[in-house]
Amino acid sequence: MTSPLFPGRQAVSGGAAAGTTRRSLLRTAGKAxxxxxxxxxxxxxxxxxxxxxxxxxxxxxxxxxxxxxxxxxxxxxxxxxxxxxxxxxxxxxxxxxxxxxxxxxxxxxxxxxxxxxxxxxxxxxxxxxxxxxxxxxxxxxxxxxxxxxxxxxxxxxxxxxxxxxxxxxxxxxxxxxxxxxxxxxxxxxxxxxxxxxxxxxxxxxxxxxxxxxxxxxxxxxxxxxAEAAKYPQITDKTFIYGNLEPAKGDGVNVYLAADNRPRFLTDIGMKPAAIVEEKSKGSREFFTGWSAEKANELESDVFVTWVPDAKTKDQIVKDPLLSQIPAVKKGALVAGSDNTLTLAISASSPLSLPWALDKFLPQLAAGADAVK
Structure with a gap:
């Protein structure tokens, strides 16, 4: 079952069509x-x-x-x-x-x-x-x-x-x-x-x-x-919220307008990047795949992703292809490894979002600060 948290991975709490696990993380988490x-x-x-x-x-x-x-x-x-x-x-x-x-x-x-x-x-x-x-x-x-x-x-x-x-x-x-x-x-x-x-x-x-x-x-x-207003630097910044896989041929997934993650960033005053708006038109999918070889075309002020650990963020920054993403190049990569925080935004609710704000907004602000 495809996880609504990460494209192409096994769901651990309900799901739709069958998918392929892409990290050992959810293979472990998915065990009953x-x-x-x-x-x-x-x-x-x-x-x-x-x-x-x-x-x-x-x-x-x-x-x-x-x-x-x-x-x-x-x-x-x-x-x-x-x-x-x-x-x-x-x-x-x-x-x-x-x-x-x-x-x-x-x-x-x-x-x-x-x-x-x-x-x-x-x-x-x-x-x-x-x-x-x-x-x-x-x-x-x-x-x-x-x-x-x-x-x-x-x-x-x-x-x-x-x-x-x-x-x-x-x-x-x-x-x-x-x-x-x-x-x-x-x-x-x-x-x-x-x-x-x-x-x-x-x-x-x-x-x-x-x-x-x-x-x-x-x-x-x-x-x-009210909480977003405390970080004015994020207002009107363009974003891509995606999933990055260092050293993989299918190294990028971009979440689309039907997904809660882009919705949240829009709600706090950020703007979807042109590629997100283009791929979202007429789409019923929550993500689209993107070739790592075209990573340099993923233009946005900030790129937001989840990583299993800090080491993976370093790998992304050093990856010969993913490092060409404009936001990564200028230091505006927001890559957190807190699974609970990722869950709070991905499967957002009236309880999870208020809890997540004081943890997630500073990360976004730091990314926005890197934009010149």
């Missing part, structure tokens, strides 16, 4: 880890449970009034008859959105790439702790592995009311099998192509939290703009 076969949690694990105050009762009544709701997606339509109490998510992002809306799923996939020792992320851990449902507690979501694709068996055990996959690479076969378990919110169109804003509003409707979802999008966008 031991799965905590947690028993189904009580209904109190979801914040949509019984209200305990007059205001909570009013909110619950308002949420219930939003149902039934019908949601459109790439495979047709899904109708959710009443507000879900037992929520299960697949792939990345969807659990972040539910948790950000105050709903603790009864089951979530492990973050098996870019995650921590407990198969989670710093932003997810912090949000769950605030909800009194941190991993290790009685109210924590059960976790299951998606190293080998959708885990139908573990999902069925959790007896969900709804399965959230607004940001995912569900196939039609996946969708049909999951629909036998519970109503499924699939991706609206492209596999791993749902903007975090759309995923948030879609999941908000599915959970009876439409107003909260709209506010969450507005607040998150405001946070992004």
């Amino acid at each position: 880890t031991a799965v905590l076969a947690a028993a189904a949690l009580s209904l109190t694990a979801c914040s949509t449970g019984p209200a305990s105050t007059a205001s909570e009762a009013s909110a619950a009544s308002s949420a219930s009034a939003q149902f039934p709701v019908t949601l459109k997606h790439v495979f047709g339509e899904t109708t959710i008859k009443e507000q879900p109490k037992r929520v299960v998510t697949v792939s990345w992002v969807n659990d972040d959105v539910a948790i950000a809306l105050g709903v603790v799923p009864v089951g979530v996939p492990k973050n098996e790439w870019g995650g921590n020792a407990q198969g989670s992320t710093p932003w997810k851990d912090a949000a769950l702790e605030k909800l009194g449902a941190g991993f290790g507690s009685d109210k924590a979501p059960a976790q299951f592995s998606e190293a080998d694709g959708i885990n139908f068996t573990e999902i069925a055990k959790l007896n969900p009311d709804v399965i959230l996959g607004a940001y995912s690479g569900l196939t039609e076969e996946d969708y049909k099998k999951l629909s036998e378990i519970a109503p499924v919110v699939a991706q609206p169109e492209l596999a791993y192509g749902t903007p975090w804003q759309e995923a948030t509003t879609l999941i908000g409707k599915a959970l009876g939290k439409t107003t909260e979802a709209e506010k969450l999008v507005t607040d998150t966008e405001a946070t992004i703009k």
